[in-house]
Amino acid sequence: MNQPKIIRVSGPLIVASGCRGARMFDVVYVSQERLIGEIIELKGDLAFIQVYEDTTGIGPDEPVYLSNEPLSVELGPGLISMIYDGIQRPLELIRKEKGDFVQRGMELPALDRQKIWHFNPRVKINQELVSGDILGEVVETGLIKHKILVPGQVSGRVIQIQEGDFKIDDVVAKIENAGKIMEIRMSQRWPVREPRPVKERLLPDEPLITGQRVIDTLFPIAKGGAACIPGPFGSGKTVFLHTVAKWADADVIVYAACGERGNEVADLLLSLPELKDLRTGRPLMEKTVVIANASNMPVAAREASIYTAITIAEYFRDMGYSVALMADSTSRWAEALREISGRLEEMPGEEGYPAYLTTRLAEFYERAGKTVCSGSDGRVGTLTVMGAVSPPGGDVSDPVVQNTLRVIKAFWGLDDKLASSRHFPAINWLNSYSLYHENIQEFLTGKISEDYPKLKTEAMRLLEEESKLLEIARLVGVETLSLSDRLILEAARMIREDFLHQNAFHEIDAYTSLKKQCRMLKLILGFYHQAGEMLEKGKALKEIFDLPIREKISRVKYIPENKPEEFDLLEKLIRGGAGE
Amino acid sequence: MYKEYLTVSSISGPLVVVEKTSGVKFAELVEIELGDGTIRRGRVLDISSERALVQIFEGTSGLDVAKTKIRFLGKTQSLGVCPDLIGRIFDGTGRPRDGGPPVIAHEYLDINGNPINPSARDYPTEFIQTGISAIDGMNPLVRGQKLPIFSASGLPHARIAAQIARQGKVLGKEEKFAVVFGAMGITFEEANFFINDFKNTGAIERAALFINLANEPAIERISTPRLALTAAEYFAFRLDMHVLVILIDMTLYCESLRQISAARKEIPGRRGYPGYLYTDLATIYERAGKIKNKPGSITLLPILTMPEDDKTHPIPDLTGYITEGQIILSRQIHRQGVYPPIDVLSSLSRLKDKGIGRDKTREEHSDLMNQLFACYARGKEAKELAVILGEAALSDEDKIYLKFSENFENEFVRQGETQVRNVAETLDLGWRLLSRIPRRELKRIREEYLDKYYQNAT
Numbered sequence A: 001m002n003q004p005k006i007i008r009v010s011g012p013l014i015v016a017s018g019c020r021g022a023r024m025f026d027v028v029y030v031s032q033e034r035l036i037g038e039i040i041e042l043k044g045d046l047a048f049i050q051v052y053e054d055t056t057g058i059g060p061d062e063p064v065y066l067s068n069e070p071l072s073v074e075l076g077p078g079l080i081s082m083i084y085d086g087i088q089r090p091l092e093l094i095r096k097e098k099g100d101f102v103q104r105g106m107e108l109p110a111l112d113r114q115k116i117w118h119f120n121p122r123v124k125i126n127q128e129l130v131s132g133d134i135l136g137e138v139v140e141t142g143l144i145k146h147k148i149l150v151p152g153q154v155s156g157r158v159i160q161i162q163e164g165d166f167k168i169d170d171v172v173a174k175i176e177n178a179g180k181i182m183e184i185r186m187s188q189r190w191p192v193r194e195p196r197p198v199k200e201r202l203l204p205d206e207p208l209i210t211g212q213r214v215i216d217t218l219f220p221i222a223k224g225g226a227a228c229i230p231g232p233f234g235s236g237k238t239v240f241l242h243t244v245a246k247w248a249d250a251d252v253i254v255y256a257a258c259g260e261r262g263n264e265v266a267d268l269l270l271s272l273p274e275l276k277d278l279r280t281g282r283p284l285m286e287k288t289v290v291i292a293n294a295s296n297m298p299v300a301a302r303e304a305s306i307y308t309a310i311t312i313a314e315y316f317r318d319m320g321y322s323v324a325l326m327a328d329s330t331s332r333w334a335e336a337l338r339e340i341s342g343r344l345e346e347m348p349g350e351e352g353y354p355a356y357l358t359t360r361l362a363e364f365y366e367r368a369g370k371t372v373c374s375g376s377d378g379r380v381g382t383l384t385v386m387g388a389v390s391p392p393g394g395d396v397s398d399p400v401v402q403n404t405l406r407v408i409k410a411f412w413g414l415d416d417k418l419a420s421s422r423h424f425p426a427i428n429w430l431n432s433y434s435l436y437h438e439n440i441q442e443f444l445t446g447k448i449s450e451d452y453p454k455l456k457t458e459a460m461r462l463l464e465e466e467s468k469l470l471e472i473a474r475l476v477g478v479e480t481l482s483l484s485d486r487l488i489l490e491a492a493r494m495i496r497e498d499f500l501h502q503n504a505f506h507e508i509d510a511y512t513s514l515k516k517q518c519r520m521l522k523l524i525l526g527f528y529h530q531a532g533e534m535l536e537k538g539k540a541l542k543e544i545f546d547l548p549i550r551e552k553i554s555r556v557k558y559i560p561e562n563k564p565e566e567f568d569l570l571e572k573l574i575r576g577g578a579g580e
Numbered sequence B: 001m002y003k004e005y006l007t008v009s010s011i012s013g014p015l016v017v018v019e020k021t022s023g024v025k026f027a028e029l030v031e032i033e034l035g036d037g038t039i040r041r042g043r044v045l046d047i048s049s050e051r052a053l054v055q056i057f058e059g060t061s062g063l064d065v066a067k068t069k070i071r072f073l074g075k076t077q078s079l080g081v082c083p084d085l086i087g088r089i090f091d092g093t094g095r096p097r098d099g100g101p102p103v104i105a106h107e108y109l110d111i112n113g114n115p116i117n118p119s120a121r122d123y124p125t126e127f128i129q130t131g132i133s134a135i136d137g138m139n140p141l142v143r144g145q146k147l148p149i150f151s152a153s154g155l156p157h158a159r160i161a162a163q164i165a166r167q168g169k170v171l172g173k174e175e176k177f178a179v180v181f182g183a184m185g186i187t188f189e190e191a192n193f194f195i196n197d198f199k200n201t202g203a204i205e206r207a208a209l210f211i212n213l214a215n216e217p218a219i220e221r222i223s224t225p226r227l228a229l230t231a232a233e234y235f236a237f238r239l240d241m242h243v244l245v246i247l248i249d250m251t252l253y254c255e256s257l258r259q260i261s262a263a264r265k266e267i268p269g270r271r272g273y274p275g276y277l278y279t280d281l282a283t284i285y286e287r288a289g290k291i292k293n294k295p296g297s298i299t300l301l302p303i304l305t306m307p308e309d310d311k312t313h314p315i316p317d318l319t320g321y322i323t324e325g326q327i328i329l330s331r332q333i334h335r336q337g338v339y340p341p342i343d344v345l346s347s348l349s350r351l352k353d354k355g356i357g358r359d360k361t362r363e364e365h366s367d368l369m370n371q372l373f374a375c376y377a378r379g380k381e382a383k384e385l386a387v388i389l390g391e392a393a394l395s396d397e398d399k400i401y402l403k404f405s406e407n408f409e410n411e412f413v414r415q416g417e418t419q420v421r422n423v424a425e426t427l428d429l430g431w432r433l434l435s436r437i438p439r440r441e442l443k444r445i446r447e448e449y450l451d452k453y454y455q456n457a458t
């Protein structure tokens, strides 16, 4: 056997000869420095390798070592609260060992091997188990009970298991099948490019409550759904995803900062430990995993980062949790794909992106879903995926946006104009959509309010009419519109400014419960209806607009969640004729 | 001794192909000796078993296939650093151009640096008072931020950058600081403007300048910002200084990058710029920042000229996607005779939120800023309407906002080139402008602040 060796280096792409027998997507180690790479094309005995680290100083004739294992992540207790790079290297640990700047050639274990976890069995000796069954639990953080699952391909009878303190490499149970004994440890590996299996896919039917009014009320996403948020620079993609990571009612958050700013990661790491989970009051960091491959970190690792993230997310879904994954930004991932494709001299498709961009995107978003997890207890988990897209010039005809649209069901289009007039979140209500309204209708009418769906529809209708009326007003002036049309304009303005506009940095405004959202909308529409009646009775428009209740409505967003009685007062006022 | 190759097989644009190489490494530094003995430098861009592709920093004019000698130096391009870099002027490749003695380096640093570990970053929160209301009041700059100026030909970006360099300070602190200036392809006159400004204010004693002029080799410009940032990293993270880096003009830098990409016959991205322009720019811009437990910082102020005043052109577009906001200059406001002609609405500082407020600037800063934005945006809308329908067709409310937006540009944005408005003055000015708008319209400001600061003028 001859040792594979480098014959060409071109940036992050390396070509090696003597690689007969190597498999696609296997990990290799490049040169004595053992830089990590992955085989992305094979031709004869040549392997084309994308290297996850800077290749400066590497040259022809240096050795390449095959690992015969696909790029995988390590899964087990200790994942939560970690911050990893694109190929699951622990950045905090790297910093401790190597200093403030990321150097290359580092192989550090993703999970702490020394840490001791208390393992609580959930099954008994002699019980028959299949792959995916819950063997036991570890209290990983104040928020997460880490379920230890029977790994893939393993099934049989439990012959040994006990409660106790273990490290992740210790054997916690033994399973026997046809005379063969398998040792089970608390950690396992899984290839990132392969979706983890599920038993059955279900229709998402529960909303992911984000606390963001424009989302929850107008363009909701279901748990297990997929959404994308495209927009030009500075329109609020990152702030939005951060806000959702902080407030969404998911059990586990996996945040992938893919090719974006280092400071945004710092911001997230600064705020998550301080913010409290709404249900339990525990720090949010106790349910979050961060994957950070900043824009100046190696581009191939950026390509891998979203797979690393989604595999970790699937793993928690398999425990029966609701998991939300944010990817900021999928465009940077696509660009990494394009860069590598260019170096492979592949035939470019649209805008230079490779022709397989479409399938890669679809494969990624299809990993979202509400599923019956593998195992025999029928537990259900959800994985919700939200991806930012950063199209050149904010132009949504960009291939990444267009290909994403085919696979997602909620589209939150950000608008430069709204952002520059500081209307945040700058989600354009005219071109955004959600196909989850019907899925979650039952949940809303059952748990929140019977008339919530009706309120939503009416709000949407007013906004649409506003845009038509404004068009006319632009040509002939507002004064020429009928009084009832001018009332519509005013009502739509209230919906925009007093409801949709939401400041992510305001201590109260940042999050609004569904109940409060519903009541806010009801107040605004209630005012609109009362005003219509007053108008009919001959009251002047200006007098109606100057009623003190209007200013009160504009401040309801600042009513704390624990003071619903302040709403009662206003509602009474509206019912009694809007304080006329 | 280095092995010497006389095997140049082709020269095209800034690139040279050398045959029958062995032991050559990716990205290694190359020395090129011309027939007449002059020496140039270059870098390996692509290396295979038999040949190396080399990019020549100073360009290939005068090179020939027969007599050119190539030596591979076994190291990457580096900058010799020491505290004496401060006060000196270098060319675009790091050689002194001020007639002074060579710098005696304490150590050599790779000019590409290494990425800051995201978990080592300290989130920037210290407000820098620039004394310019349109920045301090509306789009505040903080220490460790990368905030570009999007300009266009004929607009006074140089004067604004110099004003920021002159006036910028963190309130209540006296600390070690330095200015690093990297110029790529600017004219002699523009370079001179900066040098004179630095000289007049004494800033030159605390500055290191790397200057590649318009008539100097374009390929050199690939190294210039990296040299500047390597010096800045040394000052900030070794010598604990607060460093302001000005890079001008990033558009010309990108053009050099495009030239190399074209010479390599790479598949071009938008407008012929290489598909990796985003990543390449990120390796420059992301070098700004602060590091936990280190006192120093790098604040980066890149300046670029938008071709055709178009902010969706790939250079401003990709820059905006990397930096933490942008200050956009407007030709329209410039024509109105307003200095600085900052387009407040499309400008943005993303790090402002943790840099302002109580104990930093003033408690109501954030609310006031949001309100000023909202009112100004509404006034601009009214102005557009007025252009179509005539001012008479506006509602009374719209007229108030229209007037507000005019006052805002004339009184708030406009100021003198040497005028320092401290942040309190800026905020007071904002309140004065708001006083002509009815209180109930000011929905973005908390009641308590309205009670405290709002005075109705009507």
Ligand SMILES: Nc1ncnc2c1ncn2[C@@H]1O[C@H](COP(=O)(O)OP(=O)(O)OP(=O)(O)O)[C@@H](O)[C@H]1O
Pocket: A231, A232, A233, A234, A235, A236, A237, A238, A239, A240, A260, A390, A424, A425, A426, A502, A503, A504, A505, B320, B321, B322, B348, B349, B350, B351
């Ligand atoms: N919900 C919000 N509330 C208040 N301010 C917001 C909100 N969303 C965005 N902003 C403001 O807009 C700025 C830009 O937002 P953000 O960084 O999220 O943009 P982006 O779309 O991610 O841009 P890029 O593509 O360049 O990363 C923020 O720094 C903040 O000032």
Ligand SMILES: [Mg+2]
Pocket: A237, A238, A239, A260, A328
């Ligand atoms: Mg962003």
